[in-house]
Amino acid sequence: MGTTDDDELHDVTVVGAGAAGLACATDLFAAGLRVRLLEADDTVGGRMRTDRVAGFTVDRGFQVFNTAYPQVKRRLDLRALRLRPFTPGVLVHTDDGMRRFTDPSRRFRESRDLLPGRLASGRDLLALGVLTARDVLAPASRLRTRPDRTTLTALADAGVSPDLVETFFRPFLSGVFLEDDLETSARFFHLVWRSMLRGTLCLPADGIGAVPAQLASRLPPGVLRTGAPVAALTPHGVTLTDGTELPSPTVVVATGQRAAGELLPGLSVPRGRTVTTLYHASTTPPLTEPVLVIDSRRRFLNSCVLTALHPRYSPDGRALVSTSVLGTPDAQAVAAVVRALGEVYDTDTVAWELVHRVTVHDALPAMPAPHPLSRTTRVAPGRYVCGDHRATGSLQGALASGTRAAREVLADLGRPTGH
Template structure:
């Protein structure tokens, strides 16, 4: 190997959380690693921007404290996490209904049992499904025969009416699809993590998560603004025409760049989401709670500054609302009307701060969905990301960890590490 900036055993292409996790694990094993990132900062899809004094994440995102990879890798106190309400509000044609986890907030149990949200039979079926997901070992959940979420709800004895009023809008917001066609295996693992952990946001925005990972790397390990044009027999070729050698290359880019670098990798289709960020003179809700809509005019909406006050300057509120697809003529106007109804307040005084469309927000996860797949593509070539596991921070981190294990195994087998 050559010296200086080129002295690396492994090159990781992409400084999202998957690539950063891979790099950290390899470095911990004594392997020399360099991360090449095309952008001007780490994070990939987990980035936060400052817009006119507001914190704007690149698409609405949340952070789950219960994910195993999260608990293993992060100082949660250092992220200064701010929690959402352990539940959500459902906007229905007859008004808003709140669902809060009664295990965490027992005082909400009488309201839950009042029958306004669901009948006793549906609540019993939901309680049994939740208890199984929380208490069964993860290995048992993973071994279940995989079906669609819709079939899993029917098998659990949950009525179609409750699915439409409760689960369908919830699943739409989580998996960016409202046909309930996502893998039930994935749903059970996500539901388990939500019940066992806390859904929250870092005080400095979702971009604090990859920055925390990158902070554990030595100075100079990440080269920003270094796009990679292709892979070579000996390493990679940067867009500037510079070849950087390495024993192994891990492609940890977003899905858009994977076909160029590793055309043999088959990617799942990805779901697109657009988030509208509105500013308001005051919070239209006054609590850190997600709101979903049974008419599915939006995936979810929340007042981010109710969750993290620092997302907005004093005297302002920041409202984030996500929809499937792209922005288009008249869509924001229609959305304002839906939000006025959902929040029960006028939106004429709101200002549109910015719009963020994420083309590759989440991979589609139809059954049977493997929860992890090998990262090996060819000798010395690896790929990691949420498309190799599950569409979540856990999936991305776990795929990066698996890539590190497989790279390390192969280097040691070949006597190179």
């Protein structure tokens, strides 16, 4: 087991070392199978990657790590990640100035903006309280089995007014779903809302890439092979782009949806959401608090001062500001975003230096209602597919899908699953 001999027949080849592939390979190896994990890139993580640019620590797109996810609790050593928490809640820039939307049970003294008439009406606050209590207290299984509809419809049915939707929910959830029509499955919304209220949103001290790196560290030597892009699946295994054939009776495709559709012709895959993140350096921090900032006018998805979370994200003492927008903005659109940031942060952004820009295509799968929260990974005899596009667009969804793939492979091979 764990050999690097490419000619040896492996029981299972897993294609893609993102979160789903890492979870799948780990479970299959733990069950005693000979596993090969192939990754096209030079390291693991897929979309969960961290780069060093001019000394700055920048993730491939703004991401947050949620400690409430069941798969996170099961698979990761949170202490080893050296997590840096965001302030609970968000700051909302409105026409009346900045307002704080926070959980009164965590930050009661900072919840004055939840008094009627500031951020929302008394009726809205009551509706929001009932919605929140139901999501936090109800078993997750009940949320998963509710009749599905769009998030926008669910908010209206819960009694949330259009005013609060436009002031808070649409700007906030656009950054969560990477779409601003709120067409995303209400089941997913309720589960996300629940997890945010139950967990802590944070980032590892070394960036989000520390998460897949820790998962990969649990694999024994010889299982993972990086720099090995797969060109095609064959009746006997896989073929790499350099023509190397690797035999394996069982193959699990654990790539993003676009690559999965290419490797498995005929596979139905969802549309992908595209997001661009801008990283600016500023000599003066526009905000000293590690909190997410959103704009009720939706000129950007969200923004935060990453160095308020952890100063070592910057190499020279300057503040590092992360701002995300939908799609792929041109130079004129980027300039408009920077001007909007000046207004929102009430600061001069003219001297801000753009140190990095990253566009992530298929950053999340589209999840319009009705949306199944989990789907079988079986495609054909000996062929499986997993990833967040087979579940929900989240780390939890990716890990859960990889877990399901391993469980279904083991079941089909007549092996005990162990969980």
